[in-house]
Amino acid sequence: MLLPWVQANLFQNLLAHLYLIPGSSDWSPYLKEMKIFLWVCLLVGTIFSSTAQIKPAEITFARAREFAVAGDYAQSIKVLEILRDSLPQNTDYSIYLAxxxxxxxxxxxAITILKPLIDSVDPPEEALHVMVNTQLWAGNYEEVIKYSNLAQLKYKNSYYQIQKARALAALNRNDEAEDTLQEVLRMEPDNKEARALKTQIFQQRTEHIALSYLNTSFSDPGFKPWHLAYLEYKRDLGKVPVLARFNYADLFEKQGSLFEVDAYPKTGKNSYLYLNAGAALNTPLFPKFRGGIEYFHSLNKHFEISIGSKYLAFEETDVVLLNAGLTYNTKNNLSLNYKPYFTQTEGDWLTSHSLALRITNPIKENFVQIDLQYGSIPFGFVTSTAFTDVTSLRLGLQYRFRLTKNILVQPVFMYEYEEYFPSMYRNRFNSQLITILRFL
Structure with a gap:
């Protein structure tokens, strides 16, 4: 079946053909009236053709967009190619097809379709917009910079500067990317996309040094405070973040130290591993050897699951810890994480539960977190073999904020109502301060 605007064109051509039949000058005296009638028909046909050409095309274009929105790209492309071939002068169809x-x-x-439009004397802004996005998706970052510069020169839109910054960051030209974003923020201080991208680029710094101090105090009854500190160095080895950490503890009137290494290799597009290995240097406080592994997998943009284990080889005994995790992330930068822990030592299994609610500001790189824990595992990490079936209820709060461009500070406080002996309780206060220095 012919498209309506094609039918209209055929009707117009037929009228013209009838009017130009050879020998028409020999027709009857009614020829003059016939000529007028044909002219009117031709005019009506032309108007009908134009109208028929526009309305069905618009309906067909709307249908193509519906296919695209539904994710049926193959069908949308078929319809759009027919439209483009029938009405090549309509650039909207070509741009949407791209x-x-x-x-x-x-x-x-997509690039093949867009290039002739952009190489024209007056390239449409939408064509440049689609070209910049397409080149970015294709990973052609130099082309992104080229077309972003062209679009910005002509249309003065901060969108193109932001896309240029993305391409510069992908090429590890972070200083240029930050300068480009600073230009945007000079003109638009509240541009959230530019501010968020600037933070993301800053987070790509591969090196930092972190210093932490944890003080644990007791009351009712009192007990000599515990002290634990660590110095950490982080950098990327290839594409794998690696952290080396030196821990020092003063517990139970004993001192000791532990050296450990963490690594976070990716195992797939939506998954990665946490690997840990460490050894005590000169103390019975820490395990002689410790190792851990945990697998994380994002099910979608909202849910992440994990499963892992730790092995602790103390002088007196070996301990195995098993854990699983479920994290739910909302659209409003709110996340809820639940983790059950199962500890096996000397034939006994102990359990504990951890629930954390975190609110994040990705632009400022801040977060506030509320922690609720119940069970037998000490706060944060395990430093000794003091595993018993007594339990503690813990409530904590931590807050991280940027003190300067390259210094992050994270205070942590947790209160525990601790059962230190069956049916005997005391108060335990954990106060920690973590300072992170990023290298520029």
Whole structure:
């Protein structure tokens, strides 16, 4: 079946053909009236053709967009190609066709369609917009910079500067990316996208030094405070974040130290591992050897699950800790994490539970977290073999904020109502301060 605007064109051509039949000058005296009638028909046909050409095309274009929104890119492309071939002068169809090709990850096809439009004397802004996005999705970062500069020169839109900054960051040209974003923020101080991207680029710094001090005090009855500190160095080895940490403890009137290493290799697009290994240097406080592994997997943008274990080899006994985790992330930068722990020592199994509610500000790189814990595992980490079936109820609060451009500070406080002996309780106060220095 012919499209309506094609039918209209055929009708117009037929009228013209009838009017130009050879020998028409020999027709009857009614020829003059026939000529007028044909002219009227031709005019009506032309108007009808124009109208028929526009309305069905618009309906068809709307249908193509519906296919694209539904994710049926192949069908949308088929319809759009017919539209483009029938009405090549309509650039909207070509640009949207390029956009759909990009969504379908056929970036070369999208770029081929867009290039003649952009190489014209007056390139449409939408064509430049789609070209910048397509080149970014394709990973052609130098091309992103090129077309972003062209678009910004002509249309003065901060969107193109932000896309340029993304490309610069992808090329590890972070200083240039930050300068570009600073230009945006000079003109638009409240541009959230620019501020968030600047924070993301800053977070890509691969090195930091962290210093932590934890004081644990007791009351009713009192007990000599515990002290624990660590010095940590982090950098990326290839694409794997690696942390080396030196721990020092003063507990039970004994001193000791532990050296450990953490690594976070990716195992897939939506998964990674936490690996840990450490050894005590000169103390019975820490395990002679410790090792751990935990697997994290994002199910979607809202849910993440994990499962892991730790092995602690103390002088007197070996301890195995098993844990699992479920994290729920909302659209409003709120996350809820639940973790059950199962500890096996000397034939006994002990359990504990941890619940954490975190509110994050990704632009300022701040977060506030509320912790609720119940069970037998000490706060934060295990330093001794003091595992019993007594339990503690813990409530904690921690807050991280940026003190300067490259210094983050994180105070942590946790109160415990601790059963230190069956049916005997005391108060325990854990106060910790973590300071992180990022290298610029």
């Amino acid at each position: 956009r759909v090709y990009g969504w379908n990850k056929d970036y070369p096809a």
